[in-house]
Each structure stands twice: as structure tokens, then as C-alpha cells.
Amino acid sequence: MTSFPTDPNAVTVERMNDHFTKYLLKDGVVLHRFTAAHDAHFHSHPFNMWSDVLTTGYWEEVIVPLGGGLWGIQRFDRHPGTSHHIERGTIHRLGGFLEDAPECWTLIHPYGEREPWHFYKLDDCGRLLRNEPGRPHVWQFV
Secondary structure (H helix, E strand, O other): OOOOOOOOOOEEEEEEEOOEEEEEEOOOOEEEEEOOOOOOOEEEOOOEEEEEEOOOOEEEEEEEEEEOOEEEEEEEEEOOOOEEEEOOOOEEEEEEEOOOOOOEEEEEEEEOOOOOOOEEEEOOOOOEEEEEOOEEEEEEEO
């Protein structure tokens, strides 16, 4: 059997924070490794994607419109061995793991047009605020 060297550009590693690392594969697929799953703020994704939950599973909260300018939160459990379609602009955050495990791995298949990332939060009245890009302490009503 013959071995060949791995292309040094085949994987790019992005350490997002102490608990989240992205492995960007050459073909555009992204491997996520979480060692904790509790986001302080909601965020949107700039593209459509399929997400394959490989290990552990997690639960997430998704912002949903209630009407009249008000927004609510819906919980979804994402079990290992399942795939989920996430539309560009979906506003969500990770809440925790479904099992007592040290980490969770997902495989992300992004596609389609891209738009900017945003962070969001709900005020006490259920109104949605979005973070202004480049100004982390400026929040505006959506």
C-alpha cells in the first residue's frame, strides 16, 4: 500500500471561542466541535445549510414570529444521526447537550447566496433586537 502526503490546505482550523472549533474542509463542508453548548445571544447564518448531527446531540432555541412585531422562542432537540435543513437568516442559539458528554460534533453543508452574520436578543417585551455589525454594544430593533 502506498501513502501520500495530505494536502496542507485540505483543512483550515478556526477556533471560535473556548468551546467551539470549526474545521473548514477543502470541499466547503465544515466540521463543528462543541465542548459546551450554551450561547448567550442568538445568531443568524449567512447561508442555507444542511446540518448532520454526528455525536451527542444538542437542543437549540429558534426565534419565531408571533405577530404584531413580537417574537417568541421555540425549542428543538437535535439527535445524533439526524440531519436538519437550516434556511439562511434563521435566528437561533444552542442551549445544551442532550446527553452528559464532553463534546458534540456536527457536519455542516453550506450552499447558496450569502448575507452578513448578525447577533440578536429579545427584550423583556418580546421585541427583537439586532447587533449592528462592527459595533458590539449597539443593538437596534428589527
